Amino acid sequence: MKVWIDGGIVSGHEARVPVLDHGLLYGDGIFEGIRVFGRRIFRLEAHLARFAASAKALDLKLPGGIDGVREILKETVRAHGTDDAYIRLILTRGDGQLGIDPASCPKPRLICIVAQIAIFSPEKLAAGLDLLTSSYRRPAADALDPRVKSLNYLNNALAKLEARQRGGDDALLLNDRGMVAEASVANIFIVRNDVLQTPPATDGALEGITRGCVLELAAGLGFATREATLGRIDLFAADEAFLTGSGAGLVPVRSLDGRSIGSGSPGPVYEKVRAAFTDALIDLGTPV
Numbered sequence: 001m002k003v004w005i006d007g008g009i010v011s012g013h014e015a016r017v018p019v020l021d022h023g024l025l026y027g028d029g030i031f032e033g034i035r036v037f038g039r040r041i042f043r044l045e046a047h048l049a050r051f052a053a054s055a056k057a058l059d060l061k062l063p064g065g066i067d068g069v070r071e072i073l074k075e076t077v078r079a080h081g082t083d084d085a086y087i088r089l090i091l092t093r094g095d096g097q098l099g100i101d102p103a104s105c106p107k108p109r110l111i112c113i114v115a116q117i118a119i120f121s122p123e124k125l126a127a128g129l130d131l132l133t134s135s136y137r138r139p140a141a142d143a144l145d146p147r148v149k150s151l152n153y154l155n156n157a158l159a160k161l162e163a164r165q166r167g168g169d170d171a172l173l174l175n176d177r178g179m180v181a182e183a184s185v186a187n188i189f190i191v192r193n194d195v196l197q198t199p200p201a202t203d204g205a206l207e208g209i210t211r212g213c214v215l216e217l218a219a220g221l222g223f224a225t226r227e228a229t230l231g232r233i234d235l236f237a238a239d240e241a242f243l244t245g246s247g248a249g250l251v252p253v254r255s256l257d258g259r260s261i262g263s264g265s266p267g268p269v270y271e272k273v274r275a276a277f278t279d280a281l282i283d284l285g286t287p288v
Contacts, residue, residue, distance in 0.1 A: 001113065002114050002115075003076070004072050004111065005111045005112075009079045017111075020098065021092050027154075028093040029093060030091050030148065032149060032246075033246040035085075035086060035249075039287065041087070041286045041288060042209075044070065044286040046209050047089075047209055050209070051091070063110045069110065072112050073112055080114040087113065088111075088112075088113040094107045120169065128264070130258075131253055131256045131257070132170075133232060133256065133257055134162055134171040136159045138155065139204075141202070146206050160184040170186070170243070172188070180229075180234070186248055187206065187243065189211075189214065190235055192238050192239055195223070196215070196224070196273075198211060200229070203229055210245055210249070214277065217276045221276060235261060238261055238262060239262045239269075240262050240267030252265075
């Protein structure tokens with residue numbers, strides 16, 4: 001693991017964040033999860049644009065601007081040295097007083113972590129995930145807009161914990177109206193009659209970078225795609241379901257709340273889209 005922090009790159013065990021950093025104290029900050037495939041950063045510019053939008057929403061200044069962040073990412077990936085890796089890019093409000101007032105933080109702190117990651121086992125990636133509907137709900141957009149990737153992920157973490165404690169692999173999060181938002185840290189797709197459907201951001205879904213890529217690739221394969229409000233019944237009636245995310249990639253879902261989805265195994269549409277995604281990884285990446 002390599003970490004860029006406070007102007008330099010250090011090993012993971014050497015990286016330190018001061019206890020008065022407002023990202024640690026209050027979750028006052030943003031992040032991006034980005035993948036590296038074949039020493040190319042997947043959809044770098046899209047991730048940087050979303051990072052900048054999140055920063056603007058929180059009135060945070062990017063140290064060195066977009067160009068500076070881009071170079072820090074590349075430098076840290078080069079220092080890590082592997083062909084494939086995971087990047088966690090973080091911007092906190094920085095050090096301040098022991099109080100919530102953001103005005104006490106004169107300088108934001110940028111952190112770039114490059115490491116290996118494996119969210120699900122190879123067996124789960126092959127067989128599919130078992131989802132459980134969480135009792136935790138996605139906060140409404142007027143409380144915390146899901147399009148901002150803030151450090152406030154307690155809701156997601158508790159949903160994941162609940163699912164694991166109940167024997168599931170991941171959680172399905174509903175919004176305040178009881179409609180599907182996403183999984184704990186991934187977007188969700190269903191397939192019905194060869195049409196790919198995924199919840200819109202207005203239902204509490206993150207506008208995922210991998211999600212967007214899948215919509216483009218599926219359309220290129222000739223499948224109809226659309227954003228649609230979904231309920232649990234739509235998952236039960238689906239022919240297939242799968243998750244998409246920067247960390248996990250594309251992952252099939254075989255059941256929800258103990259009920260098989262479709263045949264209970266990865267379906268043909270998923271397999272075609274996953275193959276297209278795998279083929280496109282290098283072409284959609286920026287060299288380091």
